[in-house]
Amino acid sequence: MANKTVVALLFGGRSSEHSISCATAGGVLRAIDRSLYEVIPVGITRDGAFVLEDDDAAKFTLDPAHLPSVEDNGTRVHWPESALSRELTVVDAGGAVRSLGDVDVVFPILHGPYGEDGTIQGLLELVGLPYVGAGVLASALGMDKHFTKTVLAQAGIAVAPWHTVTAREWAASAADVTTAVAVDLTLPVFVKPARAGSSVGVSKVKEWSELASAMTIAFSEDDRVLIEEGIVGRELECGVLDGLAGAAPRASVAGEVVMTGREFYDFDAKYLDAPGIELVCPADLTVAELAEMQRLAVCAFTAIGCEGLARVDFFLTPGGFVVNEINTMPGFTPISMFPTCWIATGVSYPHIIDHLITLALE
Numbered sequence: 001m002a003n004k005t006v007v008a009l010l011f012g013g014r015s016s017e018h019s020i021s022c023a024t025a026g027g028v029l030r031a032i033d034r035s036l037y038e039v040i041p042v043g044i045t046r047d048g049a050f051v052l053e054d055d056d057a058a059k060f061t062l063d064p065a066h067l068p069s070v071e072d073n074g075t076r077v078h079w080p081e082s083a084l085s086r087e088l089t090v091v092d093a094g095g096a097v098r099s100l101g102d103v104d105v106v107f108p109i110l111h112g113p114y115g116e117d118g119t120i121q122g123l124l125e126l127v128g129l130p131y132v133g134a135g136v137l138a139s140a141l142g143m144d145k146h147f148t149k150t151v152l153a154q155a156g157i158a159v160a161p162w163h164t165v166t167a168r169e170w171a172a173s174a175a176d177v178t179t180a181v182a183v184d185l186t187l188p189v190f191v192k193p194a195r196a197g198s199s200v201g202v203s204k205v206k207e208w209s210e211l212a213s214a215m216t217i218a219f220s221e222d223d224r225v226l227i228e229e230g231i232v233g234r235e236l237e238c239g240v241l242d243g244l245a246g247a248a249p250r251a252s253v254a255g256e257v258v259m260t261g262r263e264f265y266d267f268d269a270k271y272l273d274a275p276g277i278e279l280v281c282p283a284d285l286t287v288a289e290l291a292e293m294q295r296l297a298v299c300a301f302t303a304i305g306c307e308g309l310a311r312v313d314f315f316l317t318p319g320g321f322v323v324n325e326i327n328t329m330p331g332f333t334p335i336s337m338f339p340t341c342w343i344a345t346g347v348s349y350p351h352i353i354d355h356l357i358t359l360a361l362e
Contacts, residue, residue: 004038007357008088008106008129010120011053011060012044012070015112016200016221019067024109024332026060026068027339031349037357040088040100042077043070048114050077052090052100062333083128105360106131107353109332113195116329117143132360133308134328141304142328145226146194148304155303157296158322160231160315161185164194167223170215181227182208188230191215193222204230231322233315235259236283238293239330239338239345240301240310241352242359249301251294251312252341255281279337281344285316293321300326308359311338 011025012018025041032039043053052075060068074093077100080086088100106129108120118140124131134142141147146164153159163181170177181189191214193201201221203214211227218225235257242249258278285293297312300323311330315322330338332349339349347355 004036005357005361006038006040006101006104007032008040008042008103010042010044010106010108010110010115012046013110013112014044014046014048014114015110015116016196017111018046019062019069020331020333021109021111021115022060022068022070023062024111024336026057026062027332027336027349028107028109028353029055029060030057032353033350036354040103042088044110044115045070045072047072050079051075052077079123080127080129083126086129103129105129105357107357107360108133109329111329111331112200113143116327117195130360132356134304134306134310138305138307139328142306142310142326143195145192145325146224148326149226151304152300152323152326155299157300157303158320160228160322160324162226162228165215165225165227167219167225170219170225174212174215178208178211181211185227185229190226190228190230191218192226192228193218194224194226196221231315231317231324233317233322234283235324236285236293236314236316236321237311237337237341238297238314239341240297240306240312241342241347241355242306242308244355244358244362249298249306251297252345252347253282254285254290254293255279255337255341255344256283257337279335279340281337281340289316296321296323304328308356309338311341 009025011021013021041053041055043051049072051073076091078089086102088103089097090100091097106124108131110116118136121136121139149159165177188204188206191203191205201218203217205211205214236254238254239252240249258280260276260278300312301310311327313324332339342352
């Protein structure tokens with residue numbers, strides 16, 4: 001046991017993607033090499049309490065009838081008191097305190113605000129614990145669609161035209177905002193919270209009369225909302241992994257989201273295996289198309305200062321590739337595109353986990 005790397009697997013959280021984080025953690029618990037790693041599962045309840053969870057992958061299986069979650073079991077996990085220690089402690093439901101030992105690395109499998117947005121990364125930086133994935137700035141940039149687009153556009157990477165609207169601007173004059181957007185953008189448009197993922201709060205608007213209700217849905221997730229012109233093209237995604245020992249990042253083969261009867265790739269299709277979507281991996285691309293997509297994925301990864309891993313989502317249009325977004329902590333659920341693309345590239349699920357932990361320790 002002493003020679004194993006101790007990994008604190010952090011999951012759950014306060015965002016609307018809580019259950020997806022739990023399902024992702026279930027995937028990691030199932031796949032991580034127990035001969036190399038000792039795992040301490042730390043769940044974050046929807047209220048933000050850090051609890052000691054069960055090391056049981058089956059508990060976090062993604063079941064559409066019963067989405068997994070972290071419940072408050074009365075325990076409280078405490079982080080190190082300073083950067084001079086790596087010891088985790090837990091207070092049990094009866095108040096007794098015990099040590100969980102020293103942690104070598106934290107694996108924050110968190111999606112959405114309060115986890116994927118730089119907040120947890122900041123906490124881990126403060127206590128001096130190495131962690132998997134992007135740092136504070138890249139996490140914050142990748143979480144915020146407005147600033148992701150701003151940085152990518154500055155780097156010369158094509159993105160869909162958009163307007164960002166604050167709750168204050170919308171409340172002051174929804175009619176003026178609608179008029180201005182209608183001048184610049186062509187229907188249909190997608191209305192998205194600036195800082196949410198898994199298609200939570202996203203609506204497709206085909207008529208400007210539908211905009212107000214879509215904005216209400218998006219504002220329930222964030223006080224800044226993007227109105228983005230719909231792009232006609234194939235929906236493609238690929239994974240990016242950072243290189244070990246200073247090697248350059250590399251991209252996986254591409255996966256394609258094929259619409260067979262759904263308006264867009266929404267939450268139910270992504271995670272609940274709802275009909276109307278077909279995921280194809282590897283996607284049918286020419287050698288040149290795949291090479292260009294992989295080049296752009298690495299460019300996007302580098303542009304926001306990403307580390308560890310990301311999934312970059314594209315549209316392939318007649319005019320070329322357009323980046324839709326970059327996810328700094330993509331889902332690892334059994335039907336998620338990130339592991340699927342890497343497995344199709346020849347990298348196994350356990351090897352992805354091992355690679356990410358090695359990167360974090362570097």
